[in-house]
Amino acid sequence: MHEIKFKVNGVEQTASVEPRLLLVHLIRENLSMTGTHIGCDTTSCGACTVLIDGKSAKACTILAVQANGKDITTVEGLATAEGLHPIQEGFKEAHALQCGFCTPGMMLRAVELLEKNPNPTEEEIRWGISGNLCRCTGYNNIVTAIQYAGAKMRGAELPSTEPEFV
Amino acid sequence: MIPEGFEYAAPATLNDALALLSQYGEDAKILAGGHSLIPMMKLRFAAPTHLVDINNIPGLSYIKEEGGYLHIGAMTKEVELEESRIIRDKYHIFTDASKLIADPQVRNFGTIGGNIAHGDAANDHPAVMIALGAEVEITNSTGSRWVSIDEFFYGFYTTAVQQGEILTALRMPALNGKSGTSYHKLERKVGDYATAGVAVAITMNDDGTCKSAGIGLTNVNPLPLRAKRSEEALVGTGLTDEDILCAAQYAAEDCSPNDDLRGSEEFKRDMVKVITKRMIKKAISRT
Numbered sequence: 122m123h124e125i126k127f128k129v130n131g132v133e134q135t136a137s138v139e140p141r142l143l144l145v146h147l148i149r150e151n152l153s154m155t156g157t158h159i160g161c162d163t164t165s166c167g168a169c170t171v172l173i174d175g176k177s178a179k180a181c182t183i184l185a186v187q188a189n190g191k192d193i194t195t196v197e198g199l200a201t202a203e204g205l206h207p208i209q210e211g212f213k214e215a216h217a218l219q220c221g222f223c224t225p226g227m228m229l230r231a232v233e234l235l236e237k238n239p240n241p242t243e244e245e246i247r248w249g250i251s252g253n254l255c256r257c258t259g260y261n262n263i264v265t266a267i268q269y270a271g272a273k274m275r276g277a278e279l280p281s282t283e284p285e286f287v
Numbered sequence: 288m289i290p291e292g293f294e295y296a297a298p299a300t301l302n303d304a305l306a307l308l309s310q311y312g313e314d315a316k317i318l319a320g321g322h323s324l325i326p327m328m329k330l331r332f333a334a335p336t337h338l339v340d341i342n343n344i345p346g347l348s349y350i351k352e353e354g355g356y357l358h359i360g361a362m363t364k365e366v367e368l369e370e371s372r373i374i375r376d377k378y379h380i381f382t383d384a385s386k387l388i389a390d391p392q393v394r395n396f397g398t399i400g401g402n403i404a405h406g407d408a409a410n411d412h413p414a415v416m417i418a419l420g421a422e423v424e425i426t427n428s429t430g431s432r433w434v435s436i437d438e439f440f441y442g443f444y445t446t447a448v449q450q451g452e453i454l455t456a457l458r459m460p461a462l463n464g465k466s467g468t469s470y471h472k473l474e475r476k477v478g479d480y481a482t483a484g485v486a487v488a489i490t491m492n493d494d495g496t497c498k499s500a501g502i503g504l505t506n507v508n509p510l511p512l513r514a515k516r517s518e519e520a521l522v523g524t525g526l527t528d529e530d531i532l533c534a535a536q537y538a539a540e541d542c543s544p545n546d547d548l549r550g551s552e553e554f555k556r557d558m559v560k561v562i563t564k565r566m567i568k569k570a571i572s573r574t
């Protein structure tokens with residue numbers, strides 16, 4: 122067993138883990154934070170995406186021991202006492218979820234994307250979330266949600282979140 | 288899916304890592320980005336008894352031009368290649384390739400050293416290294432040696448990196464204003480391995496003829512393949528459409544792709560031809 126020390130959403134945590142324990146199981150089972158989902162379990166869908174030291178990571182493909190000394194953000198850490206994170210507001214306003222299974226991973230991936238590129242084009246957003254699958258929405262509203270969050274974070278005018286009917 | 292049990296160590300120095308690898312023997316594996324290894328361990332295609340995590344060793348991640356070479360540290364992550372100024376300005380082949388390797392989350396972890404050390408002809412960096420004429424630095428407890436990329440791949444998952452050794456760096460001749468590079472792979476969807484991929488590096492003479500050419504092929508051969516006849520077909524020519532077509536035809540003939548879910552052998556040869564032609568033209572346009 123390995124003793125590890127890490128932060129999740131700003132809170133210090135310690136755990137005693139077997140090396141083969143995956144980070145996603147540490148989060149979901151040891152810490153009972155089930156907002157981080159398991160979809161494919163094969164590094165494809167992005168439902169398990171969390172931030173490790175600000176970098177988006179597929180937690181089904183990281184060992185829990187690798188989290189030693191790291192700062193992890195999960196979907197539970199997005200909202201603050203003041204309210205929703207802009208990305209959460211964007212998803213709400215733009216109807217960017219249906220079943221919601223992909224949503225936590227999608228939002229955390231978007232947070233890193235916007236951190237690096239505060240005003241991404243539609244194409245940059247689509248490439249940026251290319252490691253996250255959504256089986257419900259068809260992605261259009263997710264793109265709008267990310268544009269909305271980017272605008273909100275930059276203090277720019279918010280884009281329309283009315284769905285386009287074609 | 289949970290890997291089989293193993294022991295884990297994350298040494299802080301290269302010497303400690305080398306000592307542990309020698310001590311644990313052939314059932315130990317190096318953990319770099321983990322994005323080829325951990326999926327294989329989860330599927331139990333791999334079951335190492337020990338993992339030596341080399342992420343805590345400082346100094347293995349860099350991109351720099353020095354002494355006529357571009358040097359890249361083994362632990363340089365895909366995302367660092369994507370975002371590097373010098374790569375974006377000059378080494379377009381990496382920008383082309385990185386965008387098509389896996390997805391952003393995987394690129395946050397996958398390393399160039401791991402991509403090559405994995406020894407899989409489906410990975411994209413081997414062909415890029417072939418086109419650029421790279422050398423691989425392999426380090427063991429007695430020192431380091433440089434191995435040409437042409438002598439690096441032995442077979443499926445086996446390379447010149449022996450037990451107790453670590454791939455520590457890559458170097459390739461620095462490009463100058465007369466060189467252009469390009470990479471493209473046909474993929475069915477994001478995160479898929481190549482149906483066929485082609486890496487090209489062209490250097491021109493002052494008179495507009497081709498001084499040197501490097502062409503590497505991805506996932507159309509048991510080992511990453513240098514398209515030798517194609518290269519020879521370009522050197523010394525004026526790179527006319529006919530010269531390029533001839534080189535592309537040779538590449539299609541000289542690889543040996545498998546029939547599989549990604550397509551028939553015939554289709555893949557056709558794709559090699561088309562992509563080779565396009566990548567040669569793209570590389571020329573970038574000289």
Ligand SMILES: Cc1cc2nc3c(=O)[nH]c(=O)nc-3n(C[C@H](O)[C@H](O)[C@H](O)COP(=O)(O)OP(=O)(O)OC[C@H]3O[C@@H](n4cnc5c(N)ncnc54)[C@H](O)[C@@H]3O)c2cc1C
Nearest residue numbers: 317319320321322323324389397398401402404410411454
């Ligand atoms: C969903 C998905 C899609 C992918 N798509 C692509 C793709 O399109 N193209 C592509 O090229 N790759 C792809 N990959 C693979 C990815 O790029 C890997 O990250 C890469 O192949 C291995 O790098 P790593 O640092 O993760 O190595 P690891 O997984 O840590 O290691 C791989 C192997 O190399 C050995 N090794 C690693 N580093 C060293 C070293 N420095 N010295 C000696 N041995 C070492 C390890 O022991 C192991 O056997 C994909 C991966 C996933 C999960």
Ligand code: FES
Nearest residue numbers: 160161162167181
């Ligand atoms: S559960 Fe991790 S990528 Fe799908």
Ligand code: FES
Nearest residue numbers: 219221255256257
């Ligand atoms: S909302 Fe159902 S998978 Fe995305």
